[in-house]
Structures are given as C-alpha cells and as structure tokens.
Amino acid sequence: MFTFIARRVVSALGTLLLSSVLVFLAVQALPGDVATQVLGKDATPSAVAALREKLSLDQPAWERYTEWVKGAVHGDFGASLVSGKAVGGEVGQYLGNSLLIALVTVLFAVTGSLVLGIVAGLYRDRWPDHLISTASLVGMSVPEFVVATVLVLAFSVALPLFPAVVLYGPGATTGQLLPAVWLPAASLAIVMAAYIVRMARTSVIDVMASEYVTTARLKGLSSWRVVTRHALPSALLPTLHVIALNVAWLIGGVAVVENVFNYPGIGKLMLSSVQNRDLPVIQAIALISAVVYVLCNLAADLGAMALNPKLRTRGGRAR
Structure with a gap:
C-alpha cells in the first residue's frame, strides 16, 4: 500500500513540475511585448525598458521560470500588472467564490448522477433506463x-x-452570493452529471453480468446485498476517474458559466486577465488548474485503492 501511494505521489509531483514548465512557456510565447501592452503604444522607450526591468523581462527565461516556481511554492505569484495587488490574495478571493459554486455542483452532480447511473444499469432496457x-x-x-x-x-x-446576474463584486459575502449560486451550479451539474451517468450505467451493467455476481446470486443472497456488497464497489472503480476528470473540468466550465451570470469567480478573473494581458494572474490561474487536475486524479487513485483490495495487497498492481 505504501508503495502504491508513494508512486502516485511522485507521479503527481512530476506532473505538476511538467505543468509548470508548459504554463510558463505558453504564457511567455504569447505574441507582443508585455511592457508595451501595459503602458500603451505611446509609451517612451525608456518607460518600456524600465517596466521590462521591473518585470524581469530582460532576464533569461530559465531564470524567470526558476524565480516564479520558487515564489509559487511559497504562495507568492508576484503582483498583478493591472491592479498592482498581490496575485495570490487576488486570485484567492475570486477562487473562494468559485469554490462555492464548485461545492454545490459536485454535491448534486456526483451524488445524483451515481444514483441515476446505478438505476439505469439495474433497469437496463426498461423505461427508467x-x-x-x-x-x-x-x-x-x-x-x-x-x-x-x-x-x-x-x-x-x-x-x-x-x-x-450577480451585482456584487469579488468581496461579496457568502450570504450575498448564495441566492445567485444555484443557477450556475445547476448549469454545470447538468453537463457534468451526464458523463458520470453514462459511465456508471455501463459499469453497473458490466459488473452485474460478471461471474462473481452470478455466483453470489446462486448462493441465495438477496438482490440488495448482491448490489451493495458485490456489484457497487467494482462498478465505482472506473467511474471514479470520470468523476475526477469532470471535477477538474469545472475550472474551465466555470469560466463560461461565470461570464454568463457575471459571477465574481476565478473564471471571470481569468477572462479579464487574458483580455488585459495580466501575465502573473494568468500563470497563477493556469497553475492552480493544473494542481486541481492532479489532486483530483490522485484522489481517484486513492479511492480506487480503497475499493480494490488487490491494490493494497499486491504492491499496488491489480492482477
């Protein structure tokens, strides 16, 4: 079990390191000069040069990447080029608002889709299915x-x-945002749940047709016991990774939905940062998205280990 967890954690850290490199290179490859974009076309060459020096754009890319990663590890993503505020604090404020939508979405989408997928699988080719x-x-x-x-x-x-629409800014309280959370959460939950339902249905159908479920039935076990003790744990294994991918998808999906409802979340901040070419904020949000994706997949792997005894007893490999 320890080997399994250690291997997954090392893999997650390697994925995060590679993601940080790709995020940095992608942002640096954006066309145009950041200093000129921030100051405008009428800025003097000396002002542009001064801003480039302030932003460390005159340094080699590998030095800028190293400094950025060192700061990111400690939660320091630099200062916003637009507001001048610390990126970590600004992103954290917007991210907290988005987490409110994400929690509601995951709560209803995951639980509801699993129930519907299981019902569809158990009533295959009948009207509920x-x-x-x-x-x-x-x-x-x-x-x-x-x-x-x-x-x-x-x-x-x-x-x-x-x-x-939401009329409050990023500093709104939970009580102020709560009435406006339900429609964005429902929009994301409907799309997210559809994929989980399909995967859960397929998994339940496959497991219910397996030999060990047939054997359990021949032993005289009740249908409820067969489903809950023998079928569901195995059926949930492939569904966990679909859930993880959909939870990670929320970072991208929430950007579109937040823009529709004018919701002050991380998606709205990302869109405005891209429009204003606020590179420190873009890099921070992209790295946070990568962290969410890696953590979701790591959680899915650990959940699979909890459901599958073979992963715990055979060095992390199911045979």
Missing part, C-alpha cells in the same frame, strides 16, 4: 452556456425565482 439515458445524452450534447441561458429564461424570466 430509456428515460435516464435519453436525458444524459441531451446533457452531453448541449454546451454549458446554452444550459445556463435556458435556466435563466426559465427561472429568472418566466419564473423569477433566482437572480439572472
């Missing part, structure tokens, strides 16, 4: 911004139950 499968296919086919627009029309215009 047809209904759930059709709904999940629709959810997979419709982009999140279309779902968000439909929800606004339904629950903000036709039935004014929730606000269509």
Whole structure:
C-alpha cells in the first residue's frame, strides 16, 4: 500500500513540475511585448525598458521560470500588472467564490448522477433506463452556456425565482452570493452529471453480468446485498476517474458559466486577465488548474485503492 501511494505521489509531483514548465512557456510565447501592452503604444522607450526591468523581462527565461516556481511554492505569484495587488490574495478571493459554486455542483452532480447511473444499469432496457439515458445524452450534447441561458429564461424570466446576474463584486459575502449560486451550479451539474451517468450505467451493467455476481446470486443472497456488497464497489472503480476528470473540468466550465451570470469567480478573473494581458494572474490561474487536475486524479487513485483490495495487497498492481 505504501508503495502504491508513494508512486502516485511522485507521479503527481512530476506532473505538476511538467505543468509548470508548459504554463510558463505558453504564457511567455504569447505574441507582443508585455511592457508595451501595459503602458500603451505611446509609451517612451525608456518607460518600456524600465517596466521590462521591473518585470524581469530582460532576464533569461530559465531564470524567470526558476524565480516564479520558487515564489509559487511559497504562495507568492508576484503582483498583478493591472491592479498592482498581490496575485495570490487576488486570485484567492475570486477562487473562494468559485469554490462555492464548485461545492454545490459536485454535491448534486456526483451524488445524483451515481444514483441515476446505478438505476439505469439495474433497469437496463426498461423505461427508467430509456428515460435516464435519453436525458444524459441531451446533457452531453448541449454546451454549458446554452444550459445556463435556458435556466435563466426559465427561472429568472418566466419564473423569477433566482437572480439572472450577480451585482456584487469579488468581496461579496457568502450570504450575498448564495441566492445567485444555484443557477450556475445547476448549469454545470447538468453537463457534468451526464458523463458520470453514462459511465456508471455501463459499469453497473458490466459488473452485474460478471461471474462473481452470478455466483453470489446462486448462493441465495438477496438482490440488495448482491448490489451493495458485490456489484457497487467494482462498478465505482472506473467511474471514479470520470468523476475526477469532470471535477477538474469545472475550472474551465466555470469560466463560461461565470461570464454568463457575471459571477465574481476565478473564471471571470481569468477572462479579464487574458483580455488585459495580466501575465502573473494568468500563470497563477493556469497553475492552480493544473494542481486541481492532479489532486483530483490522485484522489481517484486513492479511492480506487480503497475499493480494490488487490491494490493494497499486491504492491499496488491489480492482477
């Protein structure tokens, strides 16, 4: 078990290191000069040179990368080129608002999709399966911004139950943002749940047709015991990685949905930073996205180890 965990942690750290390199190179490869972009085309050459020196743009790329990684390890991502504030504090404020949406989305999307996927798998080719499968296919086919627009029309215009846009800034309290969280969370949950439902349904069907489930039934075990004790743990194994990928997808999906609802989250900050060419903020958000992706996959691997005894007893390899 220790070998399995150690190997996954080392792999996660290696992925993060590679991600930091790719993030840095991608941002540095953006066309145009950052100093000129910030100061404007009418800036004097001396002012541009002074800003380039202040931003360390006159140093070799490898030195800038090393300094950036050292600061990032300690939570110091530099200062925003637009606001002049510390990037860590500014990103943290927006990220906290996005986490509110993410928590609601994951709570409803994961639990709801697992239940629906299991029901569809257990009632294969019957009306619950047809209904759930059709709904999940629709959810997979419709982009999140279309779902968000439909929800606004339904629950903000036709039935004014929730606000269509957020009028508060990034410093808003949880109580102020809570009424505006439900529609963005529902938009993301509908799209996210569709993929998990399909995977859970397929896994349940495969496991219920396996030999050890047939053997459990022949032993006279009740259907509930067969499903809960023998089928579900194995069916959840492949579904865990789909859940992890969809949770990591929230970073990208939330950017579109937050822009629709004018929600002061990390997605809205990312879009404004790209428009303003605020490189320190862009790098910080991209690295945070990579960290979320790696942590989600690491959690999925550890969850698989908890569900599969073979990973704990055979040096981390299922045979």
